[in-house]
Amino acid sequence: MAIMEISIVPIGTEGTSLSNYVAGCFKELESSRDDIQYELTGMGTIVEGDLEIILALARRMHEIPFDNGAKRVLTTIKIDDRRDMNASIGQKVQSVRKKL
């Protein structure tokens, strides 16, 4: 299981608002039947699940802005892959909070 943060930015859109595009990508996540957890943050989307599954999801999400008219898309994918223990998004946050 790995944790991924993904941020998808279309370039050359008409206005400065990207929420329509972000919502389109997020719907792709919501319609997924995969065994994943996810959350929307102010700077991207965080997804937790099997590495192959979340990478395939990233690939599909990257395509959505093109389907919605974008001609250029910048996508940033950060993967935190820990194999000595099964770290979830919640456990990572909890682990820091305990030390505050």
Next chain:
Amino acid sequence: MAIMEISIVPIGTEGTSLSNYVAGCFKELESSRDDIQYELTGMGTIVEGDLEIILALARRMHEIPFDNGAKRVLTTIKIDDRRDMNASIGQKVQSVRKKL
């Protein structure tokens, strides 16, 4: 007002857990008397506030792992700076949610 995401990663630490280091950086935020909003996510920390103030905070947070023994630190700072309207972290998330 701008929104920043910051992720601070010490290299060459003894183990694979980074939560002690992350907690140290987060305390720097909590002890700040600046007019900022912030939240801890599974992949970093998101901060909202005046651009100069949050950049100065990022500079101080980057220093904390060195104070705690790290010899090499990789810090990633993403800034979303929108000047046609005053977008907060909450408004960004809300704006996407409305379209789902």
Next chain:
Amino acid sequence: MAIMEISIVPIGTEGTSLSNYVAGCFKELESSRDDIQYELTGMGTIVEGDLEIILALARRMHEIPFDNGAKRVLTTIKIDDRRDMNASIGQKVQSVRKKL
């Protein structure tokens, strides 16, 4: 054709040097028979090629540090995917240089 920047960082390594790990990942690129272009920079590796091919490469490169003993790996993949023209790494740099 798309351009990708990839940076692969193992966590909890013995020392602060990562060049052995980076060299391992880069060899994966060099041994590829895919139709790609790539270059090593001071902050990562830039790869140009068909999107599916370079994403598959990223997946393989991400695995290399685990093969070499790492227990946790942070990988950052940035994709610049432009579909209104065929932009190569060289053309992107050239396009900026012309305007200097």
Next chain:
Amino acid sequence: MAIMEISIVPIGTEGTSLSNYVAGCFKELESSRDDIQYELTGMGTIVEGDLEIILALARRMHEIPFDNGAKRVLTTIKIDDRRDMNASIGQKVQSVRKKL
């Protein structure tokens, strides 16, 4: 001395080409009298120098697209700060190449 990679992306531009904006930011670097090294890559700009100096440069570069009409700018700054030795951009690349 630290190494920084900076990528500056204006949102809501008229077309998909960003080279005019990137050139503007790069000129800010070229006109600097600071003791820095830098290079333009296909995915950003890499700068090497004193940490305070390169962070101040990043702050100035981030402002340039606004001077050129942008209303929203996404800037990503990655800092590699190594204090057990003086690593330059060239040395980092060389260190990997030796192991290939």
